[in-house]
Amino acid sequence: MLNSLTLLAAEAGEESxxxxxxxxxxxxxxxxxxxxxxxxxxxxxxxPQMEKTxxxxxxxxxxxxxxxxxxxxxxxxxxxxxxAQLAEARTEAARIRDEARADAEGIRSDVxxxxxxxxxxxxxxxxEQLATQRESIVRELRSEVGTLAVDxxxxxxxxxxxxEARNRGTVDRFINELGAGTGGR
Amino acid sequence: xxxxSTVLAAEFPPSVEDFYLPSIxxxxxxxxxxxxxxxxxxxxxAAIIIIFFLVSYRKPQLVPTKKQWLAESAYGFVRNNIxxxxxxxxxxxxxxxxxxxxxxxxxxNFFGIVPLIQISPNSHIAFPAILAVISYVMFIAVGIRHHGxxxxxxxxxxxxxxxxxxxxxxxxxxxxxxxxRPFSLAVRLFANMFAGHMLLLVxxxxxxxxxxxxxxxxxxSVVSWIMTIALTFLEFLVICLQxxxxxxxxxxxxxxxxxxxx
Numbered sequence: 522m523l524n525s526l527t528l529l530a531a532e533a534g535e536e537s538x539x540x541x542x543x544x545x546x547x548x549x550x551x552x553x554x555x556x557x558x559x560x561x562x563x564x565x566x567x568x569p570q571m572e573k574t575x576x577x578x579x580x581x582x583x584x585x586x587x588x589x590x591x592x593x594x595x596x597x598x599x600x601x602x603x604x605a606q607l608a609e610a611r612t613e614a615a616r617i618r619d620e621a622r623a624d625a626e627g628i629r630s631d632v633x634x635x636x637x638x639x640x641x642x643x644x645x646x647x648x649e650q651l652a653t654q655r656e657s658i659v660r661e662l663r664s665e666v667g668t669l670a671v672d673x674x675x676x677x678x679x680x681x682x683x684x685e686a687r688n689r690g691t692v693d694r695f696i697n698e699l700g701a702g703t704g705g706r
Numbered sequence: 707x708x709x710x711s712t713v714l715a716a717e718f719p720p721s722v723e724d725f726y727l728p729s730i731x732x733x734x735x736x737x738x739x740x741x742x743x744x745x746x747x748x749x750x751x752a753a754i755i756i757i758f759f760l761v762s763y764r765k766p767q768l769v770p771t772k773k774q775w776l777a778e779s780a781y782g783f784v785r786n787n788i789x790x791x792x793x794x795x796x797x798x799x800x801x802x803x804x805x806x807x808x809x810x811x812x813x814x815n816f817f818g819i820v821p822l823i824q825i826s827p828n829s830h831i832a833f834p835a836i837l838a839v840i841s842y843v844m845f846i847a848v849g850i851r852h853h854g855x856x857x858x859x860x861x862x863x864x865x866x867x868x869x870x871x872x873x874x875x876x877x878x879x880x881x882x883x884x885x886x887r888p889f890s891l892a893v894r895l896f897a898n899m900f901a902g903h904m905l906l907l908v909x910x911x912x913x914x915x916x917x918x919x920x921x922x923x924x925x926x927s928v929v930s931w932i933m934t935i936a937l938t939f940l941e942f943l944v945i946c947l948q949x950x951x952x953x954x955x956x957x958x959x960x961x962x963x964x965x966x967x968x
Contacts, residue, residue, distance in 0.1 A: 539726045541831060541900060542893075547739035548832035555752040556836060560806050567759040568802035571781050574766045581768050 666699070667692050718915035720907035725829055725900070744827045751813040751827070755806075781805050784953060792957035793964065800960055803844070804953050807837060811895065812949035818902055819941045826945075829899040831892060834952075838892035841956040846884075849963030858963070883962075891955060898948045902941045909934040 671692060728734045731741040739745070762773035770778055784805040789797035814833065818826035827833050849858040863879050864872065913930035916923040 539722055541722050541725065541896075544832035544835050545739050545830065546832075548745060548830055549836060551740070551745040552748055552827075552833045552836045555748045556810060556840075559752040559755055559810055560803065562756045563759055563806045563809075564802040567763050567777075568781060568805060570763055570766055571778060572798075574768070574778070578768050 663696060667696060670695060718911050720904060720911055724907055725825070725903065727825075743825065744830055747817050747823065747825070748814065748827045748833065751810060751817070754813055755809045780809065784808050788950075788953055788957050792954065793961045796964060797957065797961075800957065804957055807841075807956060808949055808953040811837065811952050812946065815895075815899060815945035815949055818899055818945060819906075819938045824906065825903055826899040828895055828948075829903050831896045834892040834895040834899075835888075837895075837952065838888045841891060841959060842888040845956070845959035845963045848960055852964050861965075862963070887959065891952065895948050895952055898944055902937075902944055905937050906934055906941070909937060 674691075726736075727743050728736055729738040729740070729742045730746060732738055759777055762771075762777040766774060781801070785798065785801035788808070789801040789804050791797075793800060811828065814827045816826075817823045818829070846858075849862065852858070853861060862883055863876050865875050865879060867875055909930050913927035913934070916930065917927040
């Protein structure tokens with residue numbers, strides 16, 4: 522094989538021959554440096570970064586699930602709380618409504634009582650006034666009846682009844698009779 | 707033959723010399739290897755990988771962008787499908803190196819079928835040899851660190867077998883574990899890339915050789931070039947497979963070094 526290769530190379534007129542299985546040391550140096558550089562950059566700056574990203578991603582997903590669960594729990598709790606508050610508010614509103622109704626009832630009865638009182642007072646005052654008026658009228662009438670009777674009597678009887686003492690006694694009797702007459706009626 | 711080659715300035719039966727292109731700096735020198743197409747490609751491969759990962763992972767986010775996703779899935783592939791699967795939970799620690807190795811081998815292999823480049827640095831044994839030596843040193847170092855020096859070599863060399871068979875087994879174990887492994891690793895990758903390049907050369911140059919020899923052979927030349935295209939697809943498969951195999955074998959050696967039982 523090697524012989525034929527050398528033969529071929531010689532035939533082709535090459536000045537030097539190569540054995541493909543024997544490495545060229547310059548290429549070893551170049552390859553080592555290039556590969557070392559590649560390893561350094563990738564293994565120092567790129568792949569650890571990737572591992573970090575992978576971990577962060579796992580964390581993010583797991584954390585997201587956990588966060589979602591927490592949020593769900595919190596939402597449920599809030600819902601319960603709102604429901605409780607709503608029920609409380611409803612009973613409170615009912616209580617206030619009842620109270621207001623009771624208050625209104627009280628106020629109404631108060632006003633009614635006051636109005637009744639007032640009307641009673643007015644009626645009583647009117648009655649009293651009527652009574653006093655009646656009394657004064659009666660008194661006036663009594664004196665007037667007296668004089669009228671005396672006048673009438675004097676006109677009828679004339680001068681005979683001029684005597685004061687008798688006159689007074691007759692009038693008083695008359696009036697008493699009159700009073701008794703009204704009282705008996 | 708050189709005289710008849712008018713279409714392409716390459717001789718037909720492609721030889722090993724076709725793998726050793728004249729250097730770029732100094733221009734066209736045949737005995738200078740510091741700056742050739744192959745070494746330039748190695749630098750380009752390293753640069754491509756570094757730039758790709760740094761750019762796509764400059765601002766990592768929890769919800770990845772398209773580029774970040776691509777970089778992450780490259781790393782995730784080696785991490786989960788090679789490192790963790792082969793080595794177990796401890797494999798995560800080796801995932802960065804294995805990913806770097808995989809990317810380096812893959813990109814370097816890939817140059818073998820990129821139009822106008824079409825030679826893989828891995829068809830020069832120097833580069834697979836470096837990677838194989840690193841893998842070799844790494845798995846031995848990992849084993850010694852995990853088990854201690856003597857226990858590791860006892861684990862690696864003495865299989866659980868009846869005593870009278872041991873004199874036969876120990877040399878075999880030594881041979882297969884400590885002598886053959888780096889060579890098989892390096893030569894497998896190198897030979898695949900070498901053969902792939904050689905195949906493409908044969909069919910491409912063969913087409914030219916036939917059309918130059920006789921114009922009536924032009925249809926055969928066309929068939930030959932179509933074969934080149936078909937073989938390029940085959941090469942793509944080989945490229946991915948060899949990068950994967952190199953990484954998986956390295957992981958497997960590390961796993962073997964870490965294993966408690968033989």
